[in-house]
Amino acid sequence: MTQGLEHRTDALIIGSGAAGLTLAIKLADFAKVIVIAKSKLKDGSTYYAQGGVAAVFDEDDSIDSHVEDTLIAGAGLCDRNSVHFTASHARDALEWLIGQGAHFDQETGSDGQHRYHLTREGGHSHRRILHSADATGKEIQLTLQQQARLHPNITVLEGFNAVDLITAKKLDKSQSDRVVGAYVLNRASGQVETVRANFVTLATGGASKVYQYSSNPDVASGDGIAMAWRAGCRVANMEFNQFHPTCLFHPDARNFLLTEALRGEGAQLKRPDGTRFMPGIDPREELAPRDIVARAIDYEMKRLGADCMYLDISHKPAEFITKHFPTIYERCLELGIDITTSAIPVVPAAHYTCGGVMTDLNGATDLPGLYAIGEVAYTGLHGANRMASNSILECLVFARAAANAIVEQLDAAKDRPELPLPHWDESQVVDSDEHVVIAHNWHELRLFMWDYVGIVRTDKRLQRALRRVEMLEAEIRQYYSNFKISNDLLELRNLVQVAELIIRCAMERKESRGLHFTLDYPELSSDPAPTILSPR
Structure with a gap:
């Protein structure tokens, strides 16, 4: 695999969440794959996702309904083709994931048959969210990690930062431009290494770390968007940053998200005096899309000079709460908040980057050989606002589409003459004296x-x-x-x-x-x- 400080592979995947690992698993039967993770394999946003994944499993629901709900939430800026593509491939993607070993909550119907327990979140007109209690992302991440680590064609490099993409035109101006690899920082050694690859995929997540308050893990620093821009790719709709309405307001849990499924199951937003405010804002009340709910909370906080608002599900039976939201219940209890008897202090926090690197329906960018999938990409699915539980769905659907597109090009890529890749030169720089x-x-x-x-x-x-x-x-x-x-x-x-x-x-x-x-x-x-x- 390694020649000096140069790694060779058919496909390099930068990012190790639902998008990156799905692509790796789908490609690995046909190609050698390297997956790089900036920290540990699980330390991206997928692992921390609570709510679930939207797909039509209920016979009373329909793909057309999922499409229309998404278009409404996107406030007139979604690409209808992209929305329909995603919704129509949703069930196949979920069934593939279940086949990989992912478990989602089930219930027994009145007819005695077992079926998936579907919850409902803001913007959805039906119950269509598959979930694993309130730790769906963790279930998906660990399932995909296990499959990726078992495959002999997948090499996982943890603790590696992508520095920049290497393109043919940067190496030789006479060449037709395409991606030929990337420079990556080995955080353990402090050395920059080279990865040669015919296909590179950005699966680096979003850029919410650009804001002071974020629900995202520390790795969400917009790396893929910045690298693609420097390599000559267009970006779109970067002004649409989703602020999740309900992040826990507590000094010891600044990044802890309170899933929208709480409101889907009846949780109410309240002022410090215990009165509700969403009924006067929107007829959908707490189930209005996230932009409306986040602005309402922000407005009430500024109007009252309050540090936070409150999310209250304590009117539900304690057994119901602890069964459906065990992670949230236990974490809040550690902080002295019993959600079965008390309201939870909440504030909005930067949560999701709806724009990103422009791609087609296969995840292909403007630069040949370069793909972008998941939150890093702009596919047209989300428009001016992402609907709840369409995010991991986008990762799965577009990773599978990208895999099919890359597999079709593997043979032709192997016949392409190799360009010499220069090693990283740091002979003119010194250690910083002013961190x-x-x-x-x-x-x-x-x-x-x-x-x-x-x-x-x-x-x-x-x-x-x-x-x-x-x-x-x-x-x-x-x-x-x-x-x-x-x-x-x-x-x-x-x-x-x-x-x-x-x-x-x-x-x-x-x-x-x-x-x-x-x-x-x-x-x-x-x-x-x-x-x-x-x-x-």
Whole structure:
């Protein structure tokens, strides 16, 4: 596999969540695969997903209904073809996952037959969410990990950061451009290694770490989006950052998400005085789409000067709560909150990046040989707001589609002449003597993104944010050129790039739609279109 510091493989997959591991397993019968994970294999967003996966399993439900619900939640910006493609392949993808060993909760019907217990979440008109109690992501992640580790054609490299993509044109300007590999940082040795691959797939997740408050794990730093942009790929709809309405408000659990399934099963949002506020906001009350619920919580907090609002499911039987939400019950109890008797303090937090690297329905990007799947990608599925439990579904459906597309090209790729890949050159750089620069810039970036490019925006706030991000970019470029790279420097470099893309997309959208709400343009445009940025 290794020749010096060069790894060779047919397909390199950057990211180890539901998207990356599904692709690896589907490809491994036909090709050699390397999967790199920035930290441990499970440390991405998939493992922490609570709610479930949307698919039509109920005979009273339909694919058309799933499509229409998604289009409504997407606020007029979804691509209908992408939505239909995803919904129509949902059940096959779930049945494949079940075949890999994933277990979802079941119940016994009045006819005595066992069937999957389907829950309902915001935006859905039917119960169509398959789940494994309130730890669905953990079940999916561990199932896929087990299968990936067993396959002889899959090599897993944990503790590796992708640095940048290597393209043919960068090596030889006379070449037709395509991806030929990537530089990766071995965090254990501190050395940058080279991976040669005919196909590279970005499955790096989203960029919610760009905000001060996020429900995401620390690895969600927009790496794939930034790398694809630097390699010449277009991005779209980066202004649509989903803020999950209900993240636990507690100093010892800043990233702990409270699944939307709580509201699906009757939990109510309340002010500190115990009164509800969602009935006066939207006829769907607590089951309104996430952008509406998050703005309502944000508004009430600012109006009252309150640190948080409250989510209350204590009116349900204690046995029901502990059976359906054991993870949340136990975690809250550790923090002194008994959710069977008390309301839970909640705040909105950055949760999901609805935009990303533009792809087709096979996950292919603008750069030949480069694919993007999962949260890193813009497929047109989510539009201006992602509907609950369509995220892991997108990972599964598009990973399977990408696998089919890559398999069809494997033979032709093997006949392509190899280009020499230069090793990483760090002869002109030194160890940093001022790590405080990274820490300071990191804090500044996340703070002004939260204050100026958060749940509610204005032109002035966006202009302030753009000025600050441009200054940070210049400083980080200089720092990157002079010092040896590290995990923190790579993540900061990528987050600053993604922050600029978010700001520029937000500045182009002169309306309020879905997750993008601006006081300067509160009305909907009559002719909405995706916001597309091109580096070329």
